[in-house]
Amino acid sequence: MSDLQTPFYQIDLAKLRVNMERIQYLRERSGAKCLLALKCFATWSAFDFMRPFMDGTTSSSLFELRLGHEEFGGETHAYSVAWADHEIDEALGYADKIIFNSLGQLDRFGAKAAERDITMGLRLNPRFSTSGFDLADPARPFSRLGEWDLSRLESALDRISGVMIHYNCENGDFDLFDQQLTRIENEFGSFLEKLDWVSLGGGIHFTGEGYPLDKLADRLKAFQAKFGVQLFLEPGEASITKSSSLEVTVLDVIHNGKDVAIVDSSIEAHMLDLLIYRETAKLPQDGDHAYQIAGKTCLAGDIFGEGHFPAPLQIGDRISIADAAGYTMVKKNWFNGVAMPAIVIKDEDGTIREIRRFSYDDYKSSLS
Amino acid sequence: MSDLQTPFYQIDLAKLRVNMERIQYLRERSGAKCLLALKCFATWSAFDFMRPFMDGTTSSSLFELRLGHEEFGGETHAYSVAWADHEIDEALGYADKIIFNSLGQLDRFGAKAAERDITMGLRLNPRFSTSGFDLADPARPFSRLGEWDLSRLESALDRISGVMIHYNCENGDFDLFDQQLTRIENEFGSFLEKLDWVSLGGGIHFTGEGYPLDKLADRLKAFQAKFGVQLFLEPGEASITKSSSLEVTVLDVIHNGKDVAIVDSSIEAHMLDLLIYRETAKLPQDGDHAYQIAGKTCLAGDIFGEGHFPAPLQIGDRISIADAAGYTMVKKNWFNGVAMPAIVIKDEDGTIREIRRFSYDDYKSSLS
Numbered sequence: 190m191s192d193l194q195t196p197f198y199q200i201d202l203a204k205l206r207v208n209m210e211r212i213q214y215l216r217e218r219s220g221a222k223c224l225l226a227l228k229c230f231a232t233w234s235a236f237d238f239m240r241p242f243m244d245g246t247t248s249s250s251l252f253e254l255r256l257g258h259e260e261f262g263g264e265t266h267a268y269s270v271a272w273a274d275h276e277i278d279e280a281l282g283y284a285d286k287i288i289f290n291s292l293g294q295l296d297r298f299g300a301k302a303a304e305r306d307i308t309m310g311l312r313l314n315p316r317f318s319t320s321g322f323d324l325a326d327p328a329r330p331f332s333r334l335g336e337w338d339l340s341r342l343e344s345a346l347d348r349i350s351g352v353m354i355h356y357n358c359e360n361g362d363f364d365l366f367d368q369q370l371t372r373i374e375n376e377f378g379s380f381l382e383k384l385d386w387v388s389l390g391g392g393i394h395f396t397g398e399g400y401p402l403d404k405l406a407d408r409l410k411a412f413q414a415k416f417g418v419q420l421f422l423e424p425g426e427a428s429i430t431k432s433s434s435l436e437v438t439v440l441d442v443i444h445n446g447k448d449v450a451i452v453d454s455s456i457e458a459h460m461l462d463l464l465i466y467r468e469t470a471k472l473p474q475d476g477d478h479a480y481q482i483a484g485k486t487c488l489a490g491d492i493f494g495e496g497h498f499p500a501p502l503q504i505g506d507r508i509s510i511a512d513a514a515g516y517t518m519v520k521k522n523w524f525n526g527v528a529m530p531a532i533v534i535k536d537e538d539g540t541i542r543e544i545r546r547f548s549y550d551d552y553k554s555s556l557s
Numbered sequence: 558m559s560d561l562q563t564p565f566y567q568i569d570l571a572k573l574r575v576n577m578e579r580i581q582y583l584r585e586r587s588g589a590k591c592l593l594a595l596k597c598f599a600t601w602s603a604f605d606f607m608r609p610f611m612d613g614t615t616s617s618s619l620f621e622l623r624l625g626h627e628e629f630g631g632e633t634h635a636y637s638v639a640w641a642d643h644e645i646d647e648a649l650g651y652a653d654k655i656i657f658n659s660l661g662q663l664d665r666f667g668a669k670a671a672e673r674d675i676t677m678g679l680r681l682n683p684r685f686s687t688s689g690f691d692l693a694d695p696a697r698p699f700s701r702l703g704e705w706d707l708s709r710l711e712s713a714l715d716r717i718s719g720v721m722i723h724y725n726c727e728n729g730d731f732d733l734f735d736q737q738l739t740r741i742e743n744e745f746g747s748f749l750e751k752l753d754w755v756s757l758g759g760g761i762h763f764t765g766e767g768y769p770l771d772k773l774a775d776r777l778k779a780f781q782a783k784f785g786v787q788l789f790l791e792p793g794e795a796s797i798t799k800s801s802s803l804e805v806t807v808l809d810v811i812h813n814g815k816d817v818a819i820v821d822s823s824i825e826a827h828m829l830d831l832l833i834y835r836e837t838a839k840l841p842q843d844g845d846h847a848y849q850i851a852g853k854t855c856l857a858g859d860i861f862g863e864g865h866f867p868a869p870l871q872i873g874d875r876i877s878i879a880d881a882a883g884y885t886m887v888k889k890n891w892f893n894g895v896a897m898p899a900i901v902i903k904d905e906d907g908t909i910r911e912i913r914r915f916s917y918d919d920y921k922s923s924l925s
Contacts, residue, residue, distance in 0.1 A: 194643065227894065228854075228855055228892075228893050228894070231894070231924055232924050232925065233921070233924060233925070234924075234925050248894070249854065249855050249893040249894065249895075250853075250893050250894040250895050250896070251894070251896070252891075252894035252895075252896065252917050252920040252921075253893065253894035254894075255917060256894070256920070256921060269853065270809075270819055270852075270853040270854065270855065271808035271809040271819040271821070271853045272808065273806070273808055273821055274873075275562065290809070291809055291811050293809055293810070293811065294809055297872070320857075323857075323858065324832075324856065324857060324858035325856065325857055325858065326857050326858075327857045329857050329858070330814070331813055331814050331815040331817065331849065332813065332857055333811055333813065333817045333819055333851050334855075334857060355855075438641070440639035440640070440641055441638075441639040441658070441659055441661050441662055442661070443659050443661065443701055445699055445700065445701065446698070446699050447699040449699065449701045451638060451639040451701055453639070453641055457833075457888075461829075461890070464692075464833060465825070465832060465833065481699065483701050484638075485618075485637065485638040485639045486596075486617065486638065487596055487617050487638065487702075487723075488692065488693065489688075489691075489692060489693055489694050489695045489697050489700055489702060490691065490692035490693065490694075490697070504665070505642075518924060519890075519891060519892060519893075519894075519924070520825075520890050520891070520892045521890060521923075522829070522887075522888050522889060522890035523620075523887060523888070524596075524887060524888045525596050525617040525618050525621065525887075526595065526596070526599070526616070526617065526618040526619070526620035526621035526622075526624070526887075527617075527618050527620075528618070528619070528620065532924070532925050544925045545922075545924070545925030549620050549623060552620040552624070553601070553620075553624060554913075555889075556599055556600050556601060556886055556887070556900070556913070557600065557601070557602050557900050557912045557913030
């Protein structure tokens with residue numbers, strides 16, 4: 190264990206390699222291309238390590254697009270729920286493909302993309318998804334995410350050569366994936382066969398332990414053959430799952446009907462999705478000593494969850510919160526002015542490199 | 558209306574003055590002191606304007622404490638749910654008072670504070686609150702926020718001269734405040750009369766329209782007289798309520814069973830509490846044309862709420878989202894890499910000053 194000042198996020202390249210090799214295997218067996226979804230993970234110091242295993246990046250804004258183009262390279266997909274007039278020229282300078290969210294956006298910006306020979310696509314919303322959270326469900330009623338009317342989609346065929354269909358969310362169930370892909374084939378097949386490429390978006394948890402990777406690869410390969418398209422996947426969480434931790438230190442232990450350890454971090458500031466989705470962190474569960482692990486902000490509900498430890502916790506003890514790479518660093522913020530976790534890379538030879546430490550000046554300049 | 562590039566937060570000093578004058582009136586009539594709660598609002602370019610009306614700041618971390626000390630001045634209260642060993646010396650260099658969250662923290666750091674003649678206090682948790690949200694309720698079961706056992710509190714009397722009791726949350730009901738303060742008097746009176754000062758924390762919405770400010774002032778004055786203490790209030794939202802807006806622009810309008818306008822902002826990135834507490838933004842409600850106003854991130858539920866407008870919305874239209882100062886700028890983040898709102902001050906003479914614009918380099922350096 191390093192003695193760096195906590196809190197810090199630690200990206201473990203040996204663990205990241207496991208995901209990368211699964212992604213590479215899937216690409217080779219299926220012929221599908223895999224693009225890192227920067228909205229989930231954009232810690233660019235890890236890109237040199239990830240680049241050989243993936244085809245490029247996909248993005249959800251101009252800044253992500255530029256980061257992917259400049260720091261990752263390879264194929265660079267540009268998607269945004271809505272581009273602004275003042276962004277589009279710059280965006281087209283970075284993009285290999287631009288995927289518009291609506292026919293209206295295609296109408297507004299398609300001519301500019303055509304002038305520069307940028308491949309265009311639309312987001313297709315199949316009106317179903319695997320999301321268990323209404324908040325994160327792109328098929329929720331009145332969803333603004335993509336087009337679903339076949340006549341509208343077909344009206345764009347003179348300009349687009351592909352679609353992006355993002356409808357999975359942490360889906361680790363291959364059979365469900367298979368069924369839903371069949372549903373897409375049945376409902377949209379006549380349209381898909383007129384395209385050159387289809388992106389199935391992210392949210393397929395195919396790097397998880399025990400996932401039937403061969404079945405997925407074969408299913409993707411068959412889809413490509415059936416419709417004559419190049420498939421893309423956009424793994425976010427699947428790219429970095431289980432690769433990283435948030436390292437924190439116990440600052441106080443209190444006993445108020447429950448044993449509570451207060452640590453030098455915060456769910457709201459450093460692992461925001463735990464708060465948004467009312468979930469609990471992956472804490473140590475080894476031992477007879479139970480503690481609620483809580484953050485140090487003023488928020489009463491700033492609680493990581495319950496952990497179990499082999500001995501009573503003491504002030505100064507380090508706790509490692511697992512699986513802390515996805516949607517964490519990209520959403521961290523200065524709530525309560527709590528010290529922002531440094532970012533650390535653990536190389537495969539065990540070397541620990543601190544690649545970013547945040548200071549008071551960073552806090553102060555986050556405001557003005 | 559300025560033609561600055563949206564999105565931006567706009568702090569209107571003429572509106573801010575209304576709150577400041579109410580705070581000043583309360584201070585003068587009651588004798589209570591008022592400290593700005595930086596966890597809610599810490600945009601330090603506004604501090605020159607606010608300083609004459611308030612006594613200083615209170616904080617929830619080392620960084621907030623330093624900001625208050627260096628940029629606001631006056632009385633500087635230092636509170637943190639838990640101080641780290643490596644922070645305490647620096648913290649004591651900025652603090653006029655240090656308020657420990659637990660007896661354990663007082664035991665750990667009290668001697669250091671005493672050496673430097675820093676006034677000490679404890680957080681007292683009365684085990685009730687006005688919060689309607691479990692998440693934000695400091696009196697929730699197993700709350701880690703403060704001490705409530707009278708014998709434990711009394712055991713600290715050789716070291717502390719006051720307490721902080723934060724139990725209100727957006728409480729605009731004076732009668733409820735009065736009842737709960739009476740309950741505190743009844744339950745903790747014998748202890749309070751041994752103290753020199755009591756902070757009642759924040760969450761009293763006394764700058765709101767129609768709030769009986771005189772009654773509050775008289776009630777606070779009577780409390781001070783009864784127990785022989787100096788009272789403090791720590792207004793956060795009450796300091797800046799209704800002073801600021803988030804200015805956004807319509808990027809796309811879609812019709813999917815509902816008319817939806819997509820704007821160049823995001824609740825998750827720029828007004829996070831709307832997402833955390835599942836609330837809706839204060840949107841224009843004047844006119845017959847109804848729209849759902851949605852953000853531009855990938856989050857399906859990135860929805861500000863429903864607005865009404867005098868004419869159909871067009872791409873390029875500006876929308877002003879009201880009441881956007883509290884818990885917004887201090888929590889903004891780079892989710893989806895969406896352009897972060899600039900921060901703008903509107904002077905009382907109408908001059909618009911852009912005091913911070915965030916760039917791609919800010920986004921990139923938020924990671925590494």
